[in-house]
Amino acid sequence: MPAVSIRPGRPTASDAAAFAELADMAADGLFEALLGRRAPEIVARVYRHPANELSFQQTDFCEADGSIAGMVNGYFGRHAKELRRGTARCLARHAGWWLARAAAVALPRARLFAFMDRRAPDAYYIQVLAVFPDRRGVGLGQRLLESVAATARKAGAASLELDVETRNDVAIALYERFGFRSIATSPKALLGNIQVQRMVKPLV
Numbered sequence: 001m002p003a004v005s006i007r008p009g010r011p012t013a014s015d016a017a018a019f020a021e022l023a024d025m026a027a028d029g030l031f032e033a034l035l036g037r038r039a040p041e042i043v044a045r046v047y048r049h050p051a052n053e054l055s056f057q058q059t060d061f062c063e064a065d066g067s068i069a070g071m072v073n074g075y076f077g078r079h080a081k082e083l084r085r086g087t088a089r090c091l092a093r094h095a096g097w098w099l100a101r102a103a104a105v106a107l108p109r110a111r112l113f114a115f116m117d118r119r120a121p122d123a124y125y126i127q128v129l130a131v132f133p134d135r136r137g138v139g140l141g142q143r144l145l146e147s148v149a150a151t152a153r154k155a156g157a158a159s160l161e162l163d164v165e166t167r168n169d170v171a172i173a174l175y176e177r178f179g180f181r182s183i184a185t186s187p188k189a190l191l192g193n194i195q196v197q198r199m200v201k202p203l204v
């Protein structure tokens with residue numbers, strides 16, 4: 001097991017680049033589909049702003065042997081609306097006309113996104129969990145979950161919740177071992193046949 005530490009995200013270029021890469025991995029290429037080839041640059045810029053869903057303020061990195069190996073990003077459900085407004089403002093500023101493309105790509109996934117947008121106000125929502133491929137399988141995902149559970153508890157959350165693609169067996173097994181249970185399955189997106197399940201872990 002490498003020497004591991006978890007630290008808060010910082011609004012630096014290197015953290016932003018790692019965030020963009022890991023976020024797209026966890027979203028299975030969705031950012032790229034929505035925002036095109038400039039997605040990593042746009043997501044990295046949004047990350048460096050405060051008060052939005054993708055912000056450094058909502059992100060913790062896992063470092064193993066001195067370099068970034070993974071990250072977790074999440075927030076209290078009751079902050080979802082204001083953070084989403086912040087994301088929309090930042091995207092409008094940095095994505096420009098790519099937003100029109102994003103809207104067109106999002107349309108066939110509208111029912112899926114509506115499912116994912118539901119938040120229990122007393123739950124802490126894990127939006128992104130990802131570990132770089134060459135650092136997987138040594139317990140870093142588990143460490144990141146332990147860290148976000150501690151953050152959520154401290155903030156007074158009653159549970160952790162997340163959405164995971166139904167075909168993501170490795171992540172689902174990790175979540176189940178950590179005490180998550182599936183409570184609902186989304187409608188299928190009309191494009192790409194994507195379906196997610198909502199998983200919840202009580203914290204009290």
Ligand SMILES: CC(C)(COP(=O)(O)OP(=O)(O)OC[C@H]1O[C@@H](n2cnc3c(N)ncnc32)[C@H](O)[C@@H]1OP(=O)(O)O)[C@@H](O)C(=O)NCCC(=O)NCCS
Nearest residue numbers: 025026129130131136137138139140141142163164170171
């Ligand atoms: C899900 C993910 C974060 C897990 O990270 P990780 O650091 O490998 O997690 P851990 O090492 O704590 O646990 C992984 C478990 O899956 C097992 N595993 C099975 N197949 C594996 C594979 N191909 N690669 C890595 N681990 C695998 C590991 O052995 C381990 O089980 P164990 O604890 O019983 O040994 C990582 O696979 C990832 O980033 N995936 C892509 C992004 C993603 O899907 N995120 C979740 C979106 S909701």
